[in-house]
Amino acid sequence: MSEADDAEATEAGDGDDAGPAPGREVWIEKYRPETLEDVYGHEQIVSRLQSYIEQDDLPHLLFAGPAGVGKTTSAVAIAKTIYGDDWRTNFLELNASDQRGIDVVRDRIKNFARSSFGGYDYRVIFLDEADSLTDDAQSALRRTMEQFSDNTRFILSCNYSSKIIDPIQSRCAVFRFSPLSDEAVAAQVRDIAADQDIEITDEGLDALVYAADGDMRRAINSLQAAATTGEVVDEETVYEITATARPEEIEAMVEDALAGDFSKSRATLDTLLTETGMAGGDIIDQLHRSVWEFDLSDREAVRLMERIGDADFRITEGANEQVQLEALLASLALANE
Numbered sequence: 292m293s294e295a296d297d298a299e300a301t302e303a304g305d306g307d308d309a310g311p312a313p314g315r316e317v318w319i320e321k322y323r324p325e326t327l328e329d330v331y332g333h334e335q336i337v338s339r340l341q342s343y344i345e346q347d348d349l350p351h352l353l354f355a356g357p358a359g360v361g362k363t364t365s366a367v368a369i370a371k372t373i374y375g376d377d378w379r380t381n382f383l384e385l386n387a388s389d390q391r392g393i394d395v396v397r398d399r400i401k402n403f404a405r406s407s408f409g410g411y412d413y414r415v416i417f418l419d420e421a422d423s424l425t426d427d428a429q430s431a432l433r434r435t436m437e438q439f440s441d442n443t444r445f446i447l448s449c450n451y452s453s454k455i456i457d458p459i460q461s462r463c464a465v466f467r468f469s470p471l472s473d474e475a476v477a478a479q480v481r482d483i484a485a486d487q488d489i490e491i492t493d494e495g496l497d498a499l500v501y502a503a504d505g506d507m508r509r510a511i512n513s514l515q516a517a518a519t520t521g522e523v524v525d526e527e528t529v530y531e532i533t534a535t536a537r538p539e540e541i542e543a544m545v546e547d548a549l550a551g552d553f554s555k556s557r558a559t560l561d562t563l564l565t566e567t568g569m570a571g572g573d574i575i576d577q578l579h580r581s582v583w584e585f586d587l588s589d590r591e592a593v594r595l596m597e598r599i600g601d602a603d604f605r606i607t608e609g610a611n612e613q614v615q616l617e618a619l620l621a622s623l624a625l626a627n628e
């Protein structure tokens with residue numbers, strides 16, 4: 292495999308959310324943990340991975356979990372621990388959702404697994420978004436895994452392990468990466484802010500952690516975007532930059548609807564959609580994560596949950612977001628009449 296291929300192979304596919312201006316150093320890369328010990332918030336996973344490496348007994352691995360929580364980071368850290376400075380030539384990163392399809396992925400795996408080894412018993416292939424493969428493509432992948440199991444270890448990454456066929460799951464040690472705790476996100480944000488000499492208020496930090504919702508990539512990107520203003524990073528900047536509603540706005544919207552004041556509730560929704568620039572799906576997500584923090588009776592909370600489920604499904608199916616959200620608020624207003 293060429294150097295160019297290698298460079299492409301080891302690049303992480305990051306860059307969503309509020310990223311830095313072009314040409315600036317990208318903090319999610321600058322602060323990507325180099326070693327497993329530096330990975331925040333997944334102590335048990337890290338210790339199991341370390342023991343595989345210490346015992347020189349790395350199985351195929353399946354990392355499942357949401358975006359931005361350290362799956363790619365952990366895979367790269369494993370390679371750096373095993374191969375040191377040689378990690379780039381012994382680690383291939385591929386994205387399974389690559390438009391070019393499973394055949395190209397398989398060819399690259401074959402070329403990589405067949406090329407000469409610099410004194411190591413095996414190489415590591417990291418396949419991101421493995422759950423985007425169809426069942427047939429996964430069956431083909433399973434055969435490839437078997438074919439090269441003597442001299443390669445696979446690390447598959449996915450959002451949902453349930454979308455990975457059983458024959459692959461049963462050949463892997465499965466690790467579930469959960470969304471990072473608020474403490475883990477806050478710790479990393481604080482460290483980066485200190486390193487970059489950025490002043491961040493306590494409320495600004497809380498807002499960053501809230502907006503990140505367990506996604507470290509989003510937290511770091513938001514911090515970098517907020518820092519480009521050159522001012523103290525406070526709550527207002529964070530909510531603006533991340534296009535996130537304040538928890539109190541979401542709560543007021545729900546409470547007004549439940550109190551029967553549909554117009555007021557709808558006006559808040561309108562502000563979130565038009566002024567704050569939120570997508571309907573994001574409002575649904577925020578509603579969903581806040582339901583049990585609202586001051587609602589169990590009955591109200593259950594009803595709201597049901598409506599959130601309906602609206603979420605319809606929006607995912609392509610229904611008009613504003614109509615769905617207004618209908619959700621309307622049903623809450625009617626229910627208490």
Ligand SMILES: Nc1ncnc2c1ncn2[C@@H]1O[C@H](COP(=O)(O)OP(=O)(O)OP(=O)(O)O)[C@@H](O)[C@H]1O
Pocket residue numbers: 303305318319320322323324329330331332333356357358359360361362363364365419448471479507508509511
């Ligand atoms: N647990 C963590 N500890 C420290 N930094 C982290 C952690 N998780 C993510 N990051 C930061 O976020 C960035 C993105 O993380 P990573 O690429 O590991 O996400 P991922 O879980 O593989 O997500 P995706 O499924 O979208 O590929 C990293 O470069 C790193 O800066």
